[in-house]
Amino acid sequence: MKDNISTIFSSYNIRNITLKNRLAVAPLTRVSGNEDGTTGPLMKDYYQSFAQGGFGLIITEGIYTDKRYSQCYKFQTGLTDEKQVSSWKTITDAVHSCGGLIFAQLMHAGALSQYNKYSGHGGAPSAIKPLGEEMKLYYGKGDYEVPKEMSTEDIKCVVKGFVNAAILAKEAGFDGVEIHGANGYLLDQFLTVYSNKRTDEYGGELANRLRIYQEIITAVRAAVGSSMIIGVRFSQGKVNDTEYKWPKQTADAKYTFESISRCGVDYIHTTEYIAKAPAFKDSLPLAELAKEYGKVPVIANGGITHENDANCLIDAKQADIVSLGKAALANPNWPNAVQTQQQLKAFNAEMFNPIADLKTANAYFKQTL
Ligand SMILES: Cc1cc2nc3c(=O)[nH]c(=O)nc-3n(C[C@H](O)[C@H](O)[C@H](O)COP(=O)(O)O)c2cc1C
Numbered sequence: 001m002k003d004n005i006s007t008i009f010s011s012y013n014i015r016n017i018t019l020k021n022r023l024a025v026a027p028l029t030r031v032s033g034n035e036d037g038t039t040g041p042l043m044k045d046y047y048q049s050f051a052q053g054g055f056g057l058i059i060t061e062g063i064y065t066d067k068r069y070s071q072c073y074k075f076q077t078g079l080t081d082e083k084q085v086s087s088w089k090t091i092t093d094a095v096h097s098c099g100g101l102i103f104a105q106l107m108h109a110g111a112l113s114q115y116n117k118y119s120g121h122g123g124a125p126s127a128i129k130p131l132g133e134e135m136k137l138y139y140g141k142g143d144y145e146v147p148k149e150m151s152t153e154d155i156k157c158v159v160k161g162f163v164n165a166a167i168l169a170k171e172a173g174f175d176g177v178e179i180h181g182a183n184g185y186l187l188d189q190f191l192t193v194y195s196n197k198r199t200d201e202y203g204g205e206l207a208n209r210l211r212i213y214q215e216i217i218t219a220v221r222a223a224v225g226s227s228m229i230i231g232v233r234f235s236q237g238k239v240n241d242t243e244y245k246w247p248k249q250t251a252d253a254k255y256t257f258e259s260i261s262r263c264g265v266d267y268i269h270t271t272e273y274i275a276k277a278p279a280f281k282d283s284l285p286l287a288e289l290a291k292e293y294g295k296v297p298v299i300a301n302g303g304i305t306h307e308n309d310a311n312c313l314i315d316a317k318q319a320d321i322v323s324l325g326k327a328a329l330a331n332p333n334w335p336n337a338v339q340t341q342q343q344l345k346a347f348n349a350e351m352f353n354p355i356a357d358l359k360t361a362n363a364y365f366k367q368t369l
Contacts, residue, residue, distance in 0.1 A: 009339065031075040038083050125150065125198055128147075221264050291317065309322075
């Protein structure tokens with residue numbers, strides 16, 4: 001064990017909960033659920049391994065919020081019925097039994113839906129075909145379909161879906177929920193100028209493009225009360241467009257983080273390709289902009305592999321917590337390995353492939369502890 005305690009191993013409070021360190025597992029879709037949206041047989045060990053490995057917080061893979069249009073992939077899990085709730089409860093119990101904390105990431109796919117067990121492909125802010133192609137890794141094939149433009153009634157159903165899912169997340173024993181507002185999925189489709197051509201109160205200027213975020217956060221807070229943590233994730237890039245930048249740059253960041261923070265979120269989670277890089281030419285990194293304008297705890301994500309990457313962000317006050325994606329997949333015991341000065345494993349592209357590789361992955365996760 002190392003003598004010097006680096007900042008990432010200091011505890012941190014998000015409102016009424018205490019993380020034992022500043023290290024979170026980033027949301028990582030593994031498409032390892034069952035077809036009915038319950039959690040699959042390998043998921044308990046998978047999530048518990050991160051808690052045993054020393055992570056202070058785990059944010060789950062994106063979980064769908066309603067049986068209408070929200071589902072993104074085959075074998076994605078949901079929080080829409082009691083069967084799904086009790087399957088997640090075994091996982092939250094397993095994580096808590098190891099002293100970990102776990103937040104559910106709630107996600108609506110919108111135009112990026114590649115599969116829907118319940119109904120047709122989803123709605124989106126506007127009937128615009130998404131850039132790029134469906135993700136083959138998650139059973140996608142070819143171009144995305146042109147989505148249906150959501151009516152105001154459809155948007156109300158989306159908000160209701162997030163509210164119901166948050167209530168069910170509480171019942172399932174989660175310590176918090178993270179509203180997925182990033183990476184090109186439904187909420188980000190509203191925020192993004194080229195996928196939102198609406199002329200009503202949900203389109204046009206930034207205040208309107210953020211309206212659905214505000215409605216969801218406010219309604220979720222009213223439903224779950226103050227005992228549950230609510231966070232929101234933002235990015236500029238998307239799974240189907242990695243180059244996108246917010247058009248008015250720092251001015252957009254200021255408006256976005258100030259107004260989202262006023263809705264009562266407990267934290268903001270930013271993801272960029274490289275967390276410490278300027279968000280725009282000569283600007284602060286996105287995480288630091290969120291800290292400056294949001295004035296709530298900030299989780300930074302993107303390209304953090306080594307202890308030094310993580311410590312620098314916290315020491316420079318660019319973030320309060322860091323989340324690790326690929327490095328956590330490769331090293332579910334990253335915090336313990338760093339503290340005991342074990343060599344970290346490099347991320348291997350095969351680890352992307354959740355189903356083909358699940359049995360091996362599961363054996364691997366057990367053997368690394
Ligand atoms: C296999 C995989 C699945 C992912 N699934 C999600 C997801 O469900 N929700 C989400 O917000 N981000 C998801 N991401 C993005 C990660 O949370 C993270 O932002 C990205 O991997 C960059 O961080 P890293 O450099 O630490 O890996 C996923 C990334 C990977 C590699």
